Amino acid sequence: MASLAWAVDRAIRDLEQLLERVIDLQGGGEFSVACLHSLGSQLLTYIRPNRAAIINYGKRYRAGLRVSRPWLSQR
Numbered sequence: 001m002a003s004l005a006w007a008v009d010r011a012i013r014d015l016e017q018l019l020e021r022v023i024d025l026q027g028g029g030e031f032s033v034a035c036l037h038s039l040g041s042q043l044l045t046y047i048r049p050n051r052a053a054i055i056n057y058g059k060r061y062r063a064g065l066r067v068s069r070p071w072l073s074q075r
Helices: 002-026 032-051 059-061
Strands: none
Touching: 002 032
16 A cells, blocks of 8 residues: 555645646646646545545456456446
8 A cells, every 4th residue: 555655645746736737837828738737636635634534446447356247347
């Protein structure tokens, strides 16, 4: 779980840095830059408080554990 926490923390840090760069570019008034900043901010707002609940599906798969429930996948 420690490696997943590290990866989530790194993703948060990288996204924060990206959003800082986007703010610098936003002076050009491009809609796509404003949209990217808005969506990135929303993602950070979700990830920060929920980082402990993020499941490492790669680790589960490598351990031979079920990644999805078949009855949900068939809908």
